[in-house]
Amino acid sequence: MQIGVLGPLVVQVAGTSVVPTAAKPRQMLALLAANAGHEVGMAALVEELWDDRPPSGPAQVVQTYVKQLRRALARAAGVPHSAPEPKELLRRGHTGYTLDMPGAAVEADEFTRLAETGLRAAAQGDDPEAAARLLRRALRLWRGPAFADVRTGPVLRAQALRLDEERQAVLEARMTADLRLGRHAEILGELSALAERFPFQENLHALLMVALYRNGRSWQALEAFRRLRSTCARELGIEPSARLQRLHQAILSSDPRLDTDLADLDAGLVAL
Template structure:
């Protein structure tokens, strides 16, 4: 059994895909898969599917989608399995639960690895942190729920996963830099700061990374781009921390060369 939401939706049982082609049925399955083993309320399903434009009898429509998903489960399980699809996609008093024994959703795998990597980094175990965060990043196959038409509930979950991924990538880059592997992450950092133009933490890493690669001019330009974006879009200056980092580059501060403490010093 395989459950994947970090990219196109994947739900397979005995090698057979359960992902329907119909958009709303796919949304229901995606919502259940994103909450594997956890209760999903009927209210959440209705909000996801119709976002305020609810049909006359939403409960009956949702029951139809669930019935279709259970039928797909029954086909995938086959007559020899003996498992009742209602045990795997069960009804509660207020909603539904998808339970696939032995399966771990890729999002859970990612978050477990990312959490382990962050703990290792906090303990200054950079090599272990880099290895765990590399594995966490490898779980992703593309944008979360890439082939699902998302409503408000799934959009919120996709944004949450993207933010967790961004934080994990930031920690991963930090671990690489602590190991002195600056050139390996410079391209990735440049792409990340372009994607998140107002994220100060990422820009701080890029500035230090460029400086340690002997590219002080580009480090200063990275600060100027961040400042222009923040003033132009938010009407505020970069934080004192970023400004101290900028001044450190200007004066060629030796603290910037310390792989372990360069950022912590500012």
């Protein structure tokens, strides 16, 4: 079984997709796939599918969707039409249902494994090349926004937000590792696009400012700070953080620490 939620929903058995076209069964399968191997309670299923407006007898409707999904799983697994439904693939538990197939390749689990290993390597700081490589592999698993082709309810939206936050942390760590490796020119375009897309993400703007400075474009680094400051004041009524303001001052004074390792730079800016 192949399970993917880091983009359009993918659930395949023996190379055959079992993703329904109907919106509600698709939504239910997405929640089960996002928690593959773990039981999803009936309360969570009902909340996801109908929020605070469930139909009369929601458990019966869920059971109908389960039957549809089991039939799709049976067809993909080559189970004869006359045979019983393969309930072990979509098991009923004490409080809900579990999508379960031993040996399933779960995209989000692989992302988490690579991300955790890469983030540990990045935190240790002694091998930024290995950290960048692992983090890049983790990011390549993403095919678009999580659950990109699924109509999401409150439970899936919360999971999508968690996955997106993890992706953002991995992306920033990978950018930092690349800067430590002197790849400021290579990542400048990507950083510029990300800062435009996420106008309030200070970490991305800090990385962009350092990359611009190291590319001999101090005036653009200062302009990036000015835009962030203007956006924060206009939209949020606040100033950028003290850390970012210290980085701005370091660029104004051409602080030599801007050309050193980012860990040394961060420590220096905190001490100022």
